[in-house]
Amino acid sequence: MDLAKFSQINPPQRLLMGPGPINADPRVLRAMSSQLVGQYDPAMTQYMNEVMALYRGVFRTENQWTMLIDGTSRAGIEAILLSAIRPGDKVLVPVFGRFGHLLCEIARRCRAEVHTIEVPWGEVFSPDQIEDAIKKVQPRLLLTVQGDTSTTMLQPLEELGGICKKYGVLFYTDATASFAGNALETDAWGLDAVSAGMQKCLGGSSGTSPVTLSPQMEAVIRKRKCIEEGIRTAAHQDGDDEMIYSNYFDLGMIMDYWGPERLNHHTEATSALFGARECARLILEEGLDNGIARHKLHGDALLKGIQGMGLETFGNLKYKMNNVLGVVIPPGVNGDRVRKLMLEDFGIEIGTSFGPLHGKVWRIGTMGYNARKDCVMQTLSALESVLNWLGFKTTQGAAMQSAWDHYAHGSR
């Protein structure tokens, strides 16, 4: 093998303004490059406890079981769904984009009886629509997506916890894309389980997924307790409900790894944990509400700039996530060519979309470390230049003027 062909990693400079991943905060990168320690070193278990405490702050919860699931965001989703859903359980999924379909797909693999309601992409559900479906289906769990990145819409969750409580339904949300950039009140909104991702508003690198579980959710999982042979002792009693059909994603064993028993389950992804810890520190130092306000400020500045450029946006703006905007690709413009030129000539990445929106909508993110004025202005200026170069004429400078006007009202 000619090793000269495999140079040291030296990625090109990019400004990541898509729907995630985004550029990680340099403080997170520094934390991730720290030397490893053993998984039961008191320093490591102390870091694990600190991560639990810090993420309770970000999730706005008192839940003891607030921890990380190693793997990308969908590892957090799968761990919760596999641990909560028994084969044959009924679940209800309100689908308003690709990630609602992902919840259905994972629930099906848990052998759930999956029921869906749907609205057109670009819209969200009213609490009444969800309550009516709960009355009809009588599910054991309601599985929601808070921010569906594929459509850029944010499903309001505030009223759903009360509805779930009324009908004895467990309430889960996938907050991968919305977490820390939009309000999420785990306890006040009555959520039983939430999972998130690092590579969006948290400003980190994908590879571990913060989750939180309510005491009710813990009780459901504990009933399915089953400790693997080789580590179980006489003191370990199996639960009286059906076992969880995954070892890696068995939240019972994962809780015992993060808890005082320190059960030897997996080997915690140390560098990912260091990064996740720094992300939470950054967010709580800024203040969660201040960070959400920052996402709104820069998200709105991008929106104004895009509108100033004369482009149409996608979806019902009343329900747009603070941190990502859908932009309708103008007729006659080759969306992929624009993205290629943005990347090659400006080093800026913006996203395309999935399924019915592929080739019709770009998605531009302003999140985490990149929810900043300079990132917004650079992206608008590059997009305007590329569009004009390709023959789609805009009023030159109008986008930047609109964004500047917006900043003049609340500069950061």
Ligand SMILES: Cc1ncc(COP(=O)(O)O)c(C=O)c1O
């Ligand atoms: C809402 C939502 N859920 C789940 C995922 C899957 O995340 P990951 O790719 O980190 O597994 C994404 C990724 O973009 C997402 O936006």
